[in-house]
Amino acid sequence: MDLLEYQGKELFRGHGVPVPDGRPATTVAEAVEAAEALGYPVVVKAQVLIGGRGKAGGIKLAKTREEIEEHAGAILGMDIRGFTVHELYVERASDIAEEYYAAILLDRTAKRPMAMLSRMGGMDVEEIAANDPNAIVRVYVDPLLGFQDFQARRLAFDAGIAADVIRPAGAVLAKLYETFVKEDALLVEVNPLLVTTDREVVALDAKVTIDGNSLFRHPDTAAFRDVGSEDPQERMAKERGLTFVKLEGDIGILGNGAGLVMSTLDVVAQAGGRPANFLDAGGGSKAEAIVDAVEVILSNPNVRAVLFNIFGGITRCDEVARGLVTAFGQLEVNVPFVVRLEGTNDEEGRRILAEAELPNVHVEKTMDGAAERVVELAKAGAAVS
Amino acid sequence: MSILVGTETKLVVSGLTGREGSFHGMNNRRYGTDLVAGVTPGKGGQDVEGVPIFDTVHDAVAETGANTSMIFVPPRFAADAILEAADAGVELVVCITEGIPVHDMLRVYTHLRRGTTRLIGPNCPGVLSPGKSNVGIIPAHFFSEGNVGLVSRSGTLTYQIGNTLAQRGFGNSSIVGIGGDPIAGSSFIEIVDLFERDPETELIVMCGEIGGEEEERTAEYIEANVEKPVVGYIAGFTAPPGKTMGHAGAIISGSKGTAQAKAEALEAKGVRVGRTPTQVADIAAEIVGAKV
Known part of the structure; x- marks a missing residue:
């Protein structure tokens, strides 16, 4: 779960990471109110989950009431690389002396947290790495010992940051690590980590990703979830407990188990088709879950054919077949279905489907055969319309 | 022989009195x-069916002298259950639970x-050694004893590939x-590495998926250390970047972790990679057929 800048900074404040004063706003009036309370000059920042906001015109300095009105009005509703701006963050402007880069992240390969520091902040981290691979210094952190002072010193000296801020920068790194652990983050990135003209070290940006599995112990963070910006179909699936990712194509896909669904998408693509979604109905899918899944898949108007690929382990094929029959009874289905049932109770499942005589439902024995069939049917559907 | 579980396995289940725990625990016992x-x-x-x-x-x-533990407790208690089993001296812990916070697992992993x-x-279907022992939720009746070692990041995909192999007459060591x-x-x-050292295993099939660098690192390892033939499969060629495909680990970030990159890394080290489960079985049949 990715957080917006102002949400990340709220977590930072809770752990003593210095950030400039600021307030979120969703209207021009709120932005003006925030600016007047903070005192000019302020910076107005678009709150979207994508980088490159500054270049896209989503970050502006305002020295007067007229300027904040103008900039807030221009940025609200702006499209930044496909993301519409619904929220702003108004922040007191900082006097910049130096811009560094700091991050704590989970290194999956080493299976350890990693702390990073660079004195070349303000640009993309990939850009820093491309310019000078030695400009980013890294240390691994033992999760049982935590981030040690010597590691902070080593990062600071090796990164070559200004001598007078080595101690305060180290302290900020330690607090960022505390944020990373206490908030169950997968990533905490600060770019730029600022040194002001008063020689204070301040987090000017915040990019924080929280582990979705940990939200049960972070109710405040869970409330940050911005349902308004989620795809409505993905939201519908989430509410029904289905794992769903929307894709660009016209073949609806349902399977049980993440790996098998990924494999199904690949086999359909190899057969010349374009999947419309990833949908994992989960292990032990009951009839009810199947009805929900069919409804979610068919809510995408691009879908011209649907493939059910079930390999029953815990999932019982007869349950899936019953769910499909119920779905056809409850929903208006205008596209062909190809169903492949194999594994636990597969014969019973196929018998249920045969007896129900559902219109335009095609049963296939193998995964490859089912993929070829659904691609044919989708193409025929495209030719008709 | 087989690996990890076998006739020596004495199983203790954390969460045996729960609905899922008792269902699968008893299933394992019946096997x-x-x-x-x-x-x-x-x-x-108390007791559950004795x-x-x-x-x-x-x-x-x-x-009881239990030497293997299976964890079937809810995610928020699972890390503690793993640590308890390790502290009690159990040699092997199989954790089925899905949805454990990553930071919990970081601490558990580092400690273990x-x-x-x-x-x-965690978040796995367990380990099955056909004809000997089943610890987990793998539907054992699809599999028979044999010489193919199968390792995978996914559950149902394992059954799909295992079944495709079974239809060609292959059985499994584990x-x-x-x-x-x-x-x-x-x-x-x-x-x-365990399969390489297991005398019963003659062919290793490895099913990966998008995300991380495990498959790439394994490719390097295989080239340097593995004599037995290895066939690969990678799921997620059509997955878009930045979207988690069901598994918490299955996400492409930037250009890293794509199925294409993984397949190429394996092929560069001499591991043949099937593009579909059927192709995996075709390659396996070719390799074993060629040996005879």
Whole structure:
């Protein structure tokens, strides 16, 4: 779960990471109110989950009431690389002396947290790495010992940051690590980590990703979830407990188990088709879950054919077949279905489907055969319309 | 022979009194697994279909000599259950639970690496050695004894590939699901290494998926250390970047972790990669056929 800048900074404040004063706003009036309370000059920042906001015109300095009105009005509703701006963050402007880069992240390969520091902040981290691979210094952190002072010193000296801020920068790194652990983050990135003209070290940006599995112990963070910006179909699936990712194509896909669904998408693509979604109905899918899944898949108007690929382990094929029959009874289905049932109770499942005589439902024995069939049917559907 | 679980396995299940725990625990017992104990704090002295329940894993180990633990407790208690099993001296912990916070697993993983307990999972289907022992949720009736070692990050995909292989007449030495989480207790490299040293295994099939660098690292390891033929499969060629495909670990970030990159890394090290489960079986048949 990715957080917006102002949400990340709220977590930072809770752990003593210095950030400039600021307030979120969703209207021009709120932005003006925030600016007047903070005192000019302020910076107005678009709150979207994508980088490159500054270049896209989503970050502006305002020295007067007229300027904040103008900039807030221009940025609200702006499209930044496909993301519409619904929220702003108004922040007191900082006097910049130096811009560094700091991050704590989970290194999956080493299976350890990693702390990073660079004195070349303000640009993309990939850009820093491309310019000078030695400009980013890294240390691994033992999760049982935590981030040690010597590691902070080593990062600071090796990164070559200004001598007078080595101690305060180290302290900020330690607090960022505390944020990373206490908030169950997968990533905490600060770019730029600022040194002001008063020689204070301040987090000017915040990019924080929280582990979705940990939200049960972070109710405040869970409330940050911005349902308004989620795809409505993905939201519908989430509410029904289905794992769903929307894709660009016209073949609806349902399977049980993440790996098998990924494999199904690949086999359909190899057969010349374009999947419309990833949908994992989960292990032990009951009839009810199947009805929900069919409804979610068919809510995408691009879908011209649907493939059910079930390999029953815990999932019982007869349950899936019953769910499909119920779905056809409850929903208006205008596209062909190809169903492949194999594994636990597969014969019973196929018998249920045969007896129900559902219109335009095609049963296939193998995964490859089912993929070829659904691609044919989708193409025929495209030719008709 | 087989790896990880077999006729020596004496199983204790944490969460045996729960709905899922009892269903799969008893399923494992019916298959022939020596299920010796269950653990549920506060229910010590009870039994589930004759299997004694203990309050602590320590009691269960002391009373029954359990050497393998299966974890079937909810995600927020799972890290503690793994640590308890390790502290009680269990050699192998198989954690089925899905949805454990990553930071919990970081601490558990780091701690276990300093001891001798091996962890499989979490978020995995378990380990099956056909004809000997089943610890987990793998539907055993699809599989028979044989010489193919199968290791995978995914559950149902394992059944699909295992079944495709079975239809060509292949059986399995062991089937190991290492799980789809970012922090898995055991890696592909460790399981491939166990298969390399297992006399019954003649061919290794490895099913990966998008995300992380495990498959790439395993490719390097295989080239340097593995004599037996290895066939690969990678799921997720059509997955878009930045979207988690069901498994917490299955996400492409930037240009890293794509199926294409993984398949190429394996092929560059001499591992043939099937583009579909059917192709995996075709390649396996070719390799074993060529040996005869």
